[in-house]
Amino acid sequence: MGFGVFIHRSDSIYDDSPAERYQFPPQYLRRVQACIGDWIIYYEPRKVPGTRGYFAVAKVQQVIPDPGAQGMFLALIEPGSYLDFATPVPFSGTAGLVERGVLNNDGRISGRAQAAVRPLSPSDFSRIVALGLDQAEPLLPRVDPAFPGTGLSEEQTPFVFEESRERVQHLTSRIVRDRVFRKIVLRAYDERCAVTGLKLINGGGRAEVEAAHIRPVEASGPDVVSNGIALSGTAHWMFDRGLIGLSDDLDILISRHANDPDGIRGIVNRTGRAIVPQRCSEQPHRHFLHWHRNHCFKQ
Numbered sequence: 001m002g003f004g005v006f007i008h009r010s011d012s013i014y015d016d017s018p019a020e021r022y023q024f025p026p027q028y029l030r031r032v033q034a035c036i037g038d039w040i041i042y043y044e045p046r047k048v049p050g051t052r053g054y055f056a057v058a059k060v061q062q063v064i065p066d067p068g069a070q071g072m073f074l075a076l077i078e079p080g081s082y083l084d085f086a087t088p089v090p091f092s093g094t095a096g097l098v099e100r101g102v103l104n105n106d107g108r109i110s111g112r113a114q115a116a117v118r119p120l121s122p123s124d125f126s127r128i129v130a131l132g133l134d135q136a137e138p139l140l141p142r143v144d145p146a147f148p149g150t151g152l153s154e155e156q157t158p159f160v161f162e163e164s165r166e167r168v169q170h171l172t173s174r175i176v177r178d179r180v181f182r183k184i185v186l187r188a189y190d191e192r193c194a195v196t197g198l199k200l201i202n203g204g205g206r207a208e209v210e211a212a213h214i215r216p217v218e219a220s221g222p223d224v225v226s227n228g229i230a231l232s233g234t235a236h237w238m239f240d241r242g243l244i245g246l247s248d249d250l251d252i253l254i255s256r257h258a259n260d261p262d263g264i265r266g267i268v269n270r271t272g273r274a275i276v277p278q279r280c281s282e283q284p285h286r287h288f289l290h291w292h293r294n295h296c297f298k299q
Helices: 028-035 121-131 158-171 176-186 233-240 260-265 285-295
Strands: 003-007 019-024 039-043 054-065 073-075 083-089 117-120 208-212 228-231 244-246 252-254
Touching: 003 121, 019 028, 028 054, 028 073, 028 117, 039 121, 054 121, 083 176, 117 121, 121 228, 158 176, 176 228, 208 233, 208 285, 228 233, 233 244, 233 285, 244 285, 252 260, 260 285
Parallel strands: 003 039
Antiparallel strands: 003 117, 019 073, 039 054, 054 073, 054 083, 208 228, 244 252
């Protein structure tokens, strides 16, 4: 087992769903297999406009041949392990590169930095996760030049290894995950309720809006922003109890079981549609909306 970096972009030609699966060609099979049972960090290339850099973490459960694409493979992500970073981490910052394993012996960025799948040292993993969670901030082909060795340029000391495992414990903490999920959802929605359109801030400067899972964690819903929606307390209560829902086109649906449908309409914003982030990758995913309508919304 070992840590790794998986390159992903939202407009990828590959059949990726970061919280569920990662598609890759056979030349990366051994590298991905080395990550089975361990954690990987998703990275969006610098050439992508508005790149998020290192933007999420997940655990690889298994690797299988892709049943829908001959010659391709799928890395299946362990349910519930995916987590967007509270603050995306840039490739380089004021202290230099955060992934120091991509440097060659001369201290320059090597060809391994273009590898769509590459090993990640425990020290680099710990550093990137710390930066991603502790802020309370042309298509790259999946074919890269051959390079010798594993790409790990830093000596792995027992202390660094233990530190990286402490980071893993943070990643599995429900308290930490809830805190991070709240931050990424409220940031995406500008702290505004998607149903009412209201942006209310209390006297302490805290947003009154809540971060709701569309598919709950208890039902294997991932902590990904596209499975989240910002809702006021009342709207959250109605959404969880199936009194309101969303269509694939984001129209706000009102259940026929609601005892005061006119009252509900009175608090819905005047467009009748959910107010969602502009970035497509942050908008509610149809997969999760389908689940909510089929298992929660009272038709």
